[in-house]
Amino acid sequence: MAPEKNTTAGPEDATSDNGSIEHQRGNFQSFYLEGWRLQVLTLAMCLGLFLASLESTIVSTSLISISNSLHGFQRSSWIVASYLLSYTGFLLIIAKLSDVFGRKSMMVFCLCLFIAFSIGCGFAQTMTQLIVLRAFQGIGGGGISTLTFVILPENVSPAQYPMYAAIVSATLALSSLLGPIIGGAICDNTTWRWVFLLNGPAGAVALVLLLISLPGNPPSSESLVQKLRKVDYLGTFLVLSSTVLFVTALEQGGTGHSWKSKLVLALLVTSIMLFFVCLTWSWNLHHRGNPQEPMVAWNLLTDRFCLGLFLNSFFMGSVFLSAIIILPQQFQVVFQDSPAKAGYRLLCVTLVSPLFTGIAGYLTQKQKVPPLYILIVAQALAVLGCGLASSLPESSREYPASGYGYQVIMGAGFGLGLSTAIMAAPQAFNKKYMAVGMGTINQMRALGMSIGVSICANILSKTLSSAVADQLLPNQFRAVLGSAEAINSISPELQNQVRHAFAVGFTRQMQAICGLAGAGLLSTLIMIEKKPRFLQA
Template sequence: MSAQSADPVVGAPSAPAGGSRANTVVFTLMVAVFLSLLDTQIVATALPRMVSELGGLDLFAWVTTGYLIGGSAAVPIYGKLGDLFGRKRVFVVSIVVFLVGSLACGLATSMTQLIVFRVIQGIGSGGLFISVLSIIGEMFSPREGARYYGWFSITFGAASLAGPTIGGILTDFAGWRWVFLVNLPIGVVALLVIITMLDLPARITKATIDYAGVILLVLAIVGLNLLTGWAGSKYAWGSPVILGLAAGSVIAVVLFILSQHRAVDPIMPLRLFRNSTFSIAVTISFIAGFVGLGIVNYLVLWLQTVLSLGVQESGYVLAAMMLGVVVTSYVTTKIIARTGSYRWYPVLSMVVFAVAAVLFATAGPSTGLVPAVVYMLLFGVAGGLNSQALSLAVRNTASYQDIGATQGTATMLRQMGTALGVSLFAALMTSRLTTELNERLGSGSGVPVDKDGSLSPEVLGKLSAEVRLRVSTAYADALQTVFLAVIPIVLVGFVVSLFLKDVKLAGGNRRHSSDNS
């Protein structure tokens, strides 16, 4: 049975959806998103304790990687399932999976168990994120929903800034297991609120699930994530493992696209790309993920190796960037809600990205702390200008039966852009860094630089002033290659964004009176 023909929501009359009940529901949804985002940050501070108790030092990176891969693979699948079976149902399933994974992580007795349970937790997390986006898209019209999409930015910023602190406090006072177990009471309350207060319309109960598409998409996403995470760091670019992952990922992507032509209810309906606004918006999302999130690690590396800032000082400067993202995104969504227009924010975003990249490319060890904060703030402003504007542009193209599919596709492509950006920038930096360090220090310098080009502030601080300046200059020159590479990419994004049509967001609110989902 086709979801399009059987979905009773299409063409349903709209009614006001505001009021305290709607605000309570949206606030609860943000709490669920906060838990999901928090678990990408909170675990880092507890990892040393986990390794100390469980062992498996060679596997500890997978505690984070498994969570991210599980979430990435889940996003487009949950989005489509919400379109087919009802977003409330999918949200409930997602949060239950997330909580079961959290409980299992808190009870894990080995590193292998912990990694498996983190993948499960990540699958629930990805479903939570895309379900909340889709639920807000169904509860409200695009223009009214702009008010609430701004809450995402505040939630993202709060989770990013609070994660390490909360993780440290829980680990020190309650033990590392409570990093996961703390999700249970909060998550159960959120689950009960959504079950009792969220009213959404009935969806079809029977559908032809695209199993082939699900399997191929998971294989493609997992392969691309492993490829971008391992290439140039764990394995050489020309190694059999990397070449095999590259070939396998390409084959999976091609087969997935072919499968979407044949599927009755495809996970990613290719007809969505016939809408020029959707195609342009998701392309810009990919580019924004590539340069906006893909370069964050290298901004931190620049602070610690070029300016020789400590971990805590770097965190404070990074907070300036997060502040730029949160404030700009929130203000932008408020303006979009009032005017109904989103077109020029992605254009301006690419311009600001280019300016920030030029400033970082021309900076060096003599750059002061104040200019560095300003440069970081510019990167944050650039990210904030496009994040919710693009989500709203995508939402504005979707009929009610495709809200999940459109949001899932856009989110997945942004995540893929981020993964590819990290990999490309790592390759550019490490190749240049090796040359620069050899020229300034000699091949036998003994400076302990990791394969990914990282050098801890503690190690840098132990070097003599002369050697430290040489190392900082080498990093500045190597990272200059990264920042210069950003410029042509964002120029492409600038050109593409100029073609984004000025389609006003649909106005009015929507509330559904029945809840059979």
């Protein structure tokens, strides 16, 4: 591909000899990649992002095999939770640290961390070992995910950015959707350890491609000591602790412990207090001109367009992950599908979502449609799809054909929303705040996913408790909540009643995420401007 001059960078632009576009902006110099380097970098980022995101959902269909092998069924939920906790907690932190220590250094560090601890998970001999190793694996995975979206706009010209943002966003959506299918296929054909060990060779390929294609960190006159002084250590602690405590409370509330339990209440209250302390600290650093760079950019939180983008990502994340968890569960429990067949039934979402990320890129890049309009349509489609899905009859023995049409509507909304939020970032954040802005988008999306899944889990638990808890032994009830296969172990006369209770619970869950999508639509409206921003090539 021949280098194409970037017409927005000014008359001082020039095409360099290494397949990139050199441009001057103020007192710094940077390069837009072109040709083979851009293609290789995109492949490296997509592969790394795919692996990191896949780990969030791939173990969902492997938990029974893992817990049977390591003899730890009671703690099996922490295999998922430990990864999500560290993954979510470090999204913003690593994005901000890349401002200080450089994008390439941090990305290489996160990839190495992810690869090393993935291999460690594959060789874990006890449940405790696996849970601890998964937590460190999550730090690397979170770093890969957030840095991918930071590196992208800095190395892709504005003219090509929507297309590449759509490709990377489609990778994110596809990895989350394929996780349960791939995990089930691995466990059906080999040992569960390959769920983690496969990240070794695949991650090594991503690392080599990244080292070849990503430009090195720009020269800096600052010493390591000076860089360390710029780190907002208190802000880092506050962001990490408030996020981890909050997500832990969501994981435990209503399932492992009652929402009224002292543990859950203490976690929630402490996390909320730390969050407000974090905001106060960020405001203080912002207004007093401290050399430390605040972990949370106060000026982004007070900008209406940026705030709307954060809230949109939060609610779209909550709806997206909740839906792709609810639907396969519904297929397996209510319609008694195998995990593989449940995955096939989800193909309408799996295929449509990446397709509409491409459509979003075309609309913003070629048709100059403002991202705001696409975000509004995306949330509206999510509301419509989830609302229609909640209207399906609960007594049906077969999944209605109309349900696939509703999945298409949901998939279209997910594809448009997930990619357009990334495409709108250059219109919301300047270069100085690009990393922390992208990090905040990813942090809000991940928090939304945790809250959405927690809400749905509690709705299902409450529905089943009121319908069948008094007819099942406590251990039977816990087993039924944890695995669809456990329903086959109860008496035949109770199985139909339990499956109907699940069907009612799934309907209520879909109604809840329809409400979350509606809140996302309302929050997006605060981004409305007299002259909506659009992507400029």
